[in-house]
Amino acid sequence: MKTTIIINPIAGKRNYRNIKKAINVLRSNGIIPEIRETTRRGDGEIFAQEEIKKGTEIVIAAGGDGTVNEIANGLVGSSVKLGVLPIGIANVFSLEAQIPSDPVLAINVILEGLPTIINIGHIRLRKESGEEEIKSHFLLMVGIGFDAGVVREIKRSKISKWGKAAYIFTGMRVVSKYTQSQLYFKIDQGKTIKGYSAVIGKAHYYGGRFLVTPHASLIDDSLDLCVFQSKGAWNMVKYAWGILKAKHITYTDVYYCKTKEIEVSSPNEVFIQADGDFFGRLPAYLSVKKDALTVL
Numbered sequence: 001m002k003t004t005i006i007i008n009p010i011a012g013k014r015n016y017r018n019i020k021k022a023i024n025v026l027r028s029n030g031i032i033p034e035i036r037e038t039t040r041r042g043d044g045e046i047f048a049q050e051e052i053k054k055g056t057e058i059v060i061a062a063g064g065d066g067t068v069n070e071i072a073n074g075l076v077g078s079s080v081k082l083g084v085l086p087i088g089i090a091n092v093f094s095l096e097a098q099i100p101s102d103p104v105l106a107i108n109v110i111l112e113g114l115p116t117i118i119n120i121g122h123i124r125l126r127k128e129s130g131e132e133e134i135k136s137h138f139l140l141m142v143g144i145g146f147d148a149g150v151v152r153e154i155k156r157s158k159i160s161k162w163g164k165a166a167y168i169f170t171g172m173r174v175v176s177k178y179t180q181s182q183l184y185f186k187i188d189q190g191k192t193i194k195g196y197s198a199v200i201g202k203a204h205y206y207g208g209r210f211l212v213t214p215h216a217s218l219i220d221d222s223l224d225l226c227v228f229q230s231k232g233a234w235n236m237v238k239y240a241w242g243i244l245k246a247k248h249i250t251y252t253d254v255y256y257c258k259t260k261e262i263e264v265s266s267p268n269e270v271f272i273q274a275d276g277d278f279f280g281r282l283p284a285y286l287s288v289k290k291d292a293l294t295v296l
Helices: 010-013 014-029 044-054 065-077 092-098 102-113 146-153 156-162 165-174 234-246
Strands: 002-007 034-037 058-063 080-086 118-126 133-138 141-144 183-186 191-197 197-201 222-227 255-257 262-265 271-274 276-294
Touching: 002 044, 014 058, 014 080, 044 058, 044 065, 044 080, 044 262, 058 065, 065 080, 065 092, 065 133, 065 276, 080 092, 080 102, 118 141, 118 271, 133 276, 141 146, 141 276, 146 197, 146 271, 146 276, 165 234, 165 276, 183 197, 183 222, 222 234
Parallel strands: 002 034, 002 058, 058 080, 080 276
Antiparallel strands: 118 133, 118 276, 141 197, 141 271, 183 191, 183 262, 197 222, 222 255, 262 276, 271 276
16 A cells, blocks of 8 residues: 655654654554655645655645645545644644544554545635735635734744644734724625624634534535624633633624635735634635545
């Protein structure tokens, strides 16, 4: 079984022993994997596309959600199966797909598990630096407004040092800055929803085990839209508390629905993150790519 492991070396340095254990399990099952390390953003997608051409059967993403996202983007529409060795900070995709954090168990899932075909999100928007349109896919969620602002402001060195706490500290610092611009969400049947921040989910977990879009699913052919409709820092604190208590979707100023397509716009500059990485700015169009990826 021709197998390649694509490693995020930053995550790999923290988890060298786990990677070694995973490779040993593969070798004990007669599989000698090719090892490739990314060096810059976008390498995961490029490497995955190269593996398709080489006839590789399984590509294992060794890293966090950003690494998984890149590799998945490279494999979309192909018959190559995606395996995951979760060695990032949050590893939300592995939680969603019920992939164990233990490296031996994770590899056993790849070796013994049944392939699952999933539907993923597709996003189209312009680059931050100009009008050129860019397209990509997301496995977990898209954040618009506040959390995208946090991702844009945060420094990678802080994430490596502080982990999830870096997001909390950055969020406290910028909460007023990114909760003032009104957003417009045009969904199915032409209905328009207004708000000041939103999460669009393809998975029900967010940032760990938080359930911002609790009814979302990797195998669903819809997007789950959660719009926070009041502006300002204090309202964002209220929403955060509601998420912690798993009751935010009962609030009268939170709009939640399933929809096939979403057009998002704003009269102001508003940013977007996808699967935890900064992605660009509005306007954006989101939809579902059906039967896009096979996951082990």
